[in-house]
Amino acid sequence: xxxxxxxxxxxxxxxxxxxxxxxxxxxxxxxxxxxxxxxxxxxxxxxxxxxxxxxxxxxxxxxxxxxxxxxxxxxxxxxxxxxxxxxxxxxxxxxxxxxxxxxxxxxxxxxxxxxxxxxxxxxxxxxxxxxxxxxxxxxxxxxxxxxxxxxxxxxxxxxxxxxxxxxxxxxxxxxxxxxxxxxxxxxxxxxxxxxxxxxxxxxxxxxxxxxxxxxxxxxxxxxxxxxxxxxxxxxxxxxxxxxxxxxxxxxx
Numbered sequence: 419x420x421x422x423x424x425x426x427x428x429x430x431x432x433x434x435x436x437x438x439x440x441x442x443x444x445x446x447x448x449x450x451x452x453x454x455x456x457x458x459x460x461x462x463x464x465x466x467x468x469x470x471x472x473x474x475x476x477x478x479x480x481x482x483x484x485x486x487x488x489x490x491x492x493x494x495x496x497x498x499x500x501x502x503x504x505x506x507x508x509x510x511x512x513x514x515x516x517x518x519x520x521x522x523x524x525x526x527x528x529x530x531x532x533x534x535x536x537x538x539x540x541x542x543x544x545x546x547x548x549x550x551x552x553x554x555x556x557x558x559x560x561x562x563x564x565x566x567x568x569x570x571x572x573x574x575x576x577x578x579x580x581x582x583x584x585x586x587x588x589x590x591x592x593x594x595x596x597x598x599x600x601x602x603x604x605x606x607x608x609x610x611x612x613x614x615x616x617x618x619x620x621x622x623x624x625x626x627x628x629x630x631x632x633x634x635x636x637x638x639x640x641x642x643x644x645x646x647x648x649x650x651x652x653x654x655x656x657x658x659x660x661x662x663x664x665x666x667x668x669x670x
Contacts, residue, residue: 497523498668500542500550500583504530506591506646507553516656517663519670523547531558532570539574543581548666550578551659553588553626556645559604568611575621586622586662587612592631594644602634622662629654 498521501513508526510516523545527534532554542550552574558567571587578585589609592602609627616623630640630651640651647655663669 494521494523495545497521497545497547498549499523499663500525500545500547502526502535502542502550503553504528504557506556507551509646510652510655513656516652517659520663520668529557530554532567532574533558536570536574536577539577542578543583547583548668549584549586549662551586551588551624551662553590555590555608556593556601556605559590559608560598560601564604564607564611567608568615571612572615575615575619584622584666586624587616588624589613589626591626591647592634592636594638594641595635596644606634622665624658624662626655626658629658 499513499517500523501507501510503526505526505528508524508528510524510526513524514520514522525538525542535552535554552571555567555571575585575587589612590605592605595602609625613623613625615621630636630647636644640648640654642648
């Protein structure tokens with residue numbers, strides 16, 4: 419009887435382990451476990467190539483290429499302010515009205531990444547803005563190590579400053595609690611790095627999560643789908659930018 423009981427107990431434990439492994443495998447990418455295991459098995463060169471491959475995905479974005487070409491035809495050749503970002507920033511049209519009629523160029527592209535921002539920094543520089551408000555990273559945190567996104571951010575900021583443009587970093591906005599469970603954790607890491615960099619280098623940092631989030635997640639009243647913002651959120655966002663426009667004497 420003891421042997422039978424022992425076998426049943428072992429069988430139960432094996433089944434439990436198999437169930438756990440099945441659940442882990444099902445959600446493994448969401449929790450980042452598999453990515454971590456794969457990264458641990460890679461050589462340094464393989465990791466660099468993998469990161470580069472993900473970064474270069476921006477070039478497959480049809481909207482990216484179309485908007486780059488369209489902007490070459492725009493009548494606005496200079497601007498006081500540039501809004502640089504992805505679809506979250508891009509949906510805030512028209513920014514010039516939200517910000518009181520000042521000359522604002524909305525240079526946001528849906529699905530873009532910070533590496534994508536970096537590849538089109540020349541078009542920002544060509545506008546000769548006083549300020550460039552930057553917000554991005556949400557499209558990359560589930561695919562790239564936070565450190566890689568941060569490196570791209572720093573390169574972008576350095577290029578803007580070298581061209582006499584004041585970069586203002588805006589925190590990457592958290593998403594709702596649905597979707598990738600670890601996305602907000604990675605966003606938190608990125609924001610922590612960006613905030614420290616801003617503090618160490620005399621750069622303004624705007625915590626947008628202070629306005630739109632509670633307990634580390636995007637509030638429903640400010641979102642249409644758990645990631646993108648509702649229209650009323652852009653009024654709040656625009657109001658949060660006003661002190662910085664005054665600080666740098668940007669007026670209509």
